[in-house]
Amino acid sequence: xxxxxxxIRAAYADSTITVYQAYSTAIGLPAVREGRFPATWKRDRMxxxxxxxxxxMYRCGWGAKEGQETVLAVEIRRxxxxxxxxxxxxxxxxxGVHPDRAAWQRQLKRSPARVQWDPERDLRLRPLPYRxxxxxxxxEAARRYxxxxxxxxxxxxxxxxxxxxxxxxxxxxxxxxxLPRERPYPAGEELLAHLxx
Numbered sequence: 001x002x003x004x005x006x007x008i009r010a011a012y013a014d015s016t017i018t019v020y021q022a023y024s025t026a027i028g029l030p031a032v033r034e035g036r037f038p039a040t041w042k043r044d045r046m047x048x049x050x051x052x053x054x055x056x057m058y059r060c061g062w063g064a065k066e067g068q069e070t071v072l073a074v075e076i077r078r079x080x081x082x083x084x085x086x087x088x089x090x091x092x093x094x095x096g097v098h099p100d101r102a103a104w105q106r107q108l109k110r111s112p113a114r115v116q117w118d119p120e121r122d123l124r125l126r127p128l129p130y131r132x133x134x135x136x137x138x139x140e141a142a143r144r145y146x147x148x149x150x151x152x153x154x155x156x157x158x159x160x161x162x163x164x165x166x167x168x169x170x171x172x173x174x175x176x177x178x179l180p181r182e183r184p185y186p187a188g189e190e191l192l193a194h195l196x197x
Contacts, residue, residue, distance in 0.1 A: 003130040006117045006196060008185035010051035016075045016151050017185065019049035019135075022060035028070025032155045037146040047142050049074065052132040053156075053180045054121040062164040063157045073154045073180075080149030084141050085191045088113035091136065094196075112141035115195045123167050123175050 119127035
């Protein structure tokens with residue numbers, strides 16, 4: 001199946017979208033228990049959210065990397081996610097998008113969100129020829145994410161481990177059946193035009 005070079009693929013419903021993050025148990029378990037990020041979650045730091053489950057698995061090593069042992073599925077409001085996209089800039093300079101490097105740096109300083117397009121991953125976490133969105137949130141965007149946009153937080157670490165075990169056993173069909181159902185997110189051109197590299 002052909003995929004556009006850059007496309008947001010995600011599990012989403014009418015009013016929410018699921019993004020993934022991985023944290024230490026000290027942050028992840030209270031977040032799941034309370035359904036919101038605890039006070040110890042630093043709202044003044046950049047936080048990266050990923051709509052792609054497999055890209056998150058690549059980043060956290062199926063929940064085995066130190067400090068990333070708890071994999072969270074964070075259901076957030078779509079209007080919040082789209083606000084972040086509208087207020088985002090590219091994490092890297094792109095000559096076709098920015099007039100010059102200085103203009104990009106000024107935009108980066110002002111923007112509460114930034115976008116990186118990273119290679120999507122397959123079940124063996126090998127890079128695919130098309131890219132998935134990573135969305136970095138800071139300042140106002142990080143605070144809104146934690147305190148306004150978050151609808152629910154689930155611990156998907158057991159799912160990550162189950163899929164990883166099936167991949168390790170060579171049962172890719174069973175592993176694929178357990179993956180969250182991600183489909184192209186209906187982000188119109190007005191949301192993404194300024195974020196194309």
